Amino acid sequence: MNQLTPIDRDSLWGGAPLSDTEFREIAALLHQEARITLPPQKVTLVRSRLSRRLREKGLKTFGDYIALIRRDADERRQMIDLLTTNHTHFFREQHHFNHLRNEMMPLWRDRKSHEPVRIWSSASSSGEEVYTIAMTLLGQDVREAQWARGANVQLFATDISTEMVAAVRRAEYPKSHHEQIPQPWRKLWTKDTRDGFAIAAEARNLVTASQLNLFDRWPWRHKFEAIFCRNVMIYFNEKAKAELEMRLVAQLAPGGALYMGHSERMVSKAKEFMIPCGHTMYRKPEDRA
Numbered sequence: 427m428n429q430l431t432p433i434d435r436d437s438l439w440g441g442a443p444l445s446d447t448e449f450r451e452i453a454a455l456l457h458q459e460a461r462i463t464l465p466p467q468k469v470t471l472v473r474s475r476l477s478r479r480l481r482e483k484g485l486k487t488f489g490d491y492i493a494l495i496r497r498d499a500d501e502r503r504q505m506i507d508l509l510t511t512n513h514t515h516f517f518r519e520q521h522h523f524n525h526l527r528n529e530m531m532p533l534w535r536d537r538k539s540h541e542p543v544r545i546w547s548s549a550s551s552s553g554e555e556v557y558t559i560a561m562t563l564l565g566q567d568v569r570e571a572q573w574a575r576g577a578n579v580q581l582f583a584t585d586i587s588t589e590m591v592a593a594v595r596r597a598e599y600p601k602s603h604h605e606q607i608p609q610p611w612r613k614l615w616t617k618d619t620r621d622g623f624a625i626a627a628e629a630r631n632l633v634t635a636s637q638l639n640l641f642d643r644w645p646w647r648h649k650f651e652a653i654f655c656r657n658v659m660i661y662f663n664e665k666a667k668a669e670l671e672m673r674l675v676a677q678l679a680p681g682g683a684l685y686m687g688h689s690e691r692m693v694s695k696a697k698e699f700m701i702p703c704g705h706t707m708y709r710k711p712e713d714r715a
């Protein structure tokens with residue numbers, strides 16, 4: 427019996443086949459645009475996520491699609507949206523929010539100056555991370571919220587995906603996600619809507635969302651008291667990780683905290699400038715600018 431090649435198998439499923447060379451070209455373009463590394467075992471994922479786009483554009487082959495993304499920047503952005511993994515949830519890796527609440531907030535509360543408290547969710551996906559930060563800062567009762575109300579808290583959410591940035595701005599989520607938010611935060615800082623729930627205006631108003639590729643020039647003219655860069659480093663190679671770590675450390679204010687994802691660690695020389703302070707958490711020394 428004849429063996430089916432991967433390309434024959436693809437043809438039997440319907441839709442255009444994706445050759446190894448075409449996969450490598452798409453991977454190279456994604457790396458060039460977003461620095462995301464696609465290992466060869468992702469070929470099926472790439473084919474299935476992009477096939478719909480080929481149909482929408484009336485393209486017959488991946489060769490035609492590659493020619494299109496080469497010449498069309500908007501189409502490349504669509505490709506990034508389709509190929510990035512946006513999985514996230516509220517209060518993900520709760521120990522980071524405990525640290526924020528128990529170790530960082532008291533420092534900010536005690537500050538004499540009225541400097542803003544700025545926190546960056548740097549691969550925010552659809553916003554669950556930044557709204558968890560907002561709810562943590564606002565606290566568990568209305569009395570506690572007085573501090574965030576008076577403190578000039580500024581939360582920034584950025585993501586490479588324009589669709590994700592739009593989701594942060596909408597701040598609306600399906601009912602099935604409501605239980606990810608423990609009481610009393612859920613009761614205080616969310617509101618039921620017809621289809622699910624929305625983040626309350628007081629939490630939403632703390633947040634500014636914008637599109638940003640972590641490897642482009644950053645627009646910041648200030649440093650951050652805390653940066654969340656979680657569950658995105660895993661998509662980058664060692665060189666990209668090292669470059670990003672150095673830039674993140676430089677963007678932290680003295681004493682600032684850096685939070686990384688559960689399977690991520692600082693891997694570069696940048697970690698010499700930071701003090702580990704728990705699982706996937708680091709602080710910049712107070713005396714380092």
Ligand SMILES: C[S@@+](CC[C@H](N)C(=O)[O-])C[C@H]1O[C@@H](n2cnc3c(N)ncnc32)[C@H](O)[C@@H]1O
Binds near residue numbers: 460461657
């Ligand atoms: C798995 S989600 C992580 C969401 C959230 N930080 C968390 O931990 O729950 C990864 C996000 O990183 C974004 N991303 C991937 N490459 C990026 C890049 N080069 N610059 C900015 N964001 C990027 C993706 O669009 C995606 O929304």
